[in-house]
Amino acid sequence: MPVISTIGRRSTGVRAVIFVIYTLLILGGLSMVYPMLLMLSGSVKSDTDYANNNVVPRYLYDDTALWQKYIESKYGTIPEAEKALHQPVDNWRKLHMPEFEPDDARRAEHFRDYLATADWPDHWYRMGHMGLGYNERDYLKLAQRRYDDDVTAFSDAAGLRYKSWSQVTAPQTPLDVRHYTYPDTAGYRMLRELKREVPAGDRVVVNLDGAFWHSYLRARWASIEAYNHGTLAPPTVITMKYF
């Protein structure tokens, strides 16, 4: 601190200068540290919340954010979520958490009882939490365990040529597509095996209504008005007499 001499530090002018120095440095320092912390927290953010500028991820204290993240993890992509939920999603951040109704706990109990007894056929559901989710990682682990970490052996069995385990992803199973059948390769067999073991909450039910609405109706008519206009005869023809 050569310019500000050690003598006369207590005077108001010098104190003001030192105060200004501290203020500038602290403000500047914050601007340097904040992006660092933002990137650190960005590493635990996903499509739902990457655009939030808060250092502490919101899902740690906000249930809606956590629920949105759960939906994202479970369904993976927005089209899949729209098909399964049969509602427009557009953006994970715009999803509203459903309100609790008084009967919900009882219904959930009943549903759990049903799941415990019912044996769902394979084509009723696919596995959620794939992609970046934990079931994808479980799939990879299963493959590595079964083929003794030998990617060549797994490639031969799966009928695909993987150069390393980092390239291995679980196969897609578009069960709502007409005439879809599982290819009979090791990858698909393993996926079905894993699917039977995952908890019932991880199941994504194949929603044919939703798929029809998403892939056909909405693709053809952009809005409900357009749909009404396009399918019904023009209003002049429809008269009360014919109804």
Next chain:
Amino acid sequence: MERPRRQIRAAISINAGDKPEAVRIISGILESATEKINIRMLGNLPPEVARQRNAVSWGVIIGVLVLFLWVLRIVLKAFTPKHTDRTLGRRRNESWKAYLLASPALLLIAMWMYWPMARGTAIAFQDYSVIGQSEWIGAGNFSAVLFSGEFWYSVWVTVLYALMFMVFGFCAPIVLAFLLSEVPRGKLLFRTVFYLPAVLTGLVVIIMWKGFYAPDGMINDLLNGVVRLVNLLPGVEMGLFREDWLQNPNWALFFCLLPTVWAGMGPGCLIYLAALKTIPEEIYEAADIDGAGIRHKVTHVAIPTIKVLVMINFIGAMIGAIRGSGGFILAMTGGGPYSGLGGATEVVGLKLFFTTFGYLKFGVGAAMAWVIGAMLIGFTVLQLKRLSNVEFRTAGGA
């Protein structure tokens, strides 16, 4: 194509009733548009204009050549020792040893710097094509550069950028160095903190800042925080910001610069910090005894000491700002937002890149590089002259 249509629509709405008049106006608009397109996009010029432009271009080329030769002379003069040792002359027959020792470096520089430059110069006079025979077209490329409004607009953008860089990017490290050397406590902490951005990859910095500039990004959040505070005052109602700052033609250039300043501040201040450290304590003490205040000590002791450093860095920073800003801006905005004049952030370096590797007009790009080089060479001369005068001594001189 859009502009004549808009003009026609405007004209017709005025003269709706008068058909022959409307036809005359429309054909006039279309003809002028055709002419413009011929000149600007296809390069088909009327012969007398082409001849005139050619002559101007040759003039410029000769000017550039003379300039470079003159610079070469100045550089040679600047680096020739003023008092040559007479005894050296007698031993001239041994100087081949020196040349031999220097030859690997000289050869490498010639091979990697001057040979490409020579090839590039040849390309500047060709209608260059990557495969097959390139046609020699004289000064055509230079006239394409010199008579392009967009090129001069990008030069203007570059000048603006360089000026802003000098005001913010160049001064910030110096101010920071003073602050860091004067702060009584926590020197090490602050130094570390300000050096943090230097460990980030450039592209990461850019992507992050692009997020800050987005409509729901941090910059708008900060501004909205201020707006909300202001709105607490009775009777004040301000709208919230939802601006996409990089799409704002007035602010885009400044916001392209800001991350550079932010990231360069910490590393840039190190050299000044080191220089400030070399000032002996006694000088300050003497100044104290003479009754100098903080301001006087800064202006009469500290700044004169780091002046040489500032001068060298100044010229380097100027050249760097003009030449090296392209990559950063390419990732930031890609030159946009575009208007009729050109890109609001399309600096010359980026324009050069787009022309050469985007539109694959290698000849025009090479010509552009020479024109830019001629504009910058003044700074280079200044820098070299400074460097040849500077003596490097051990710190403190004590």
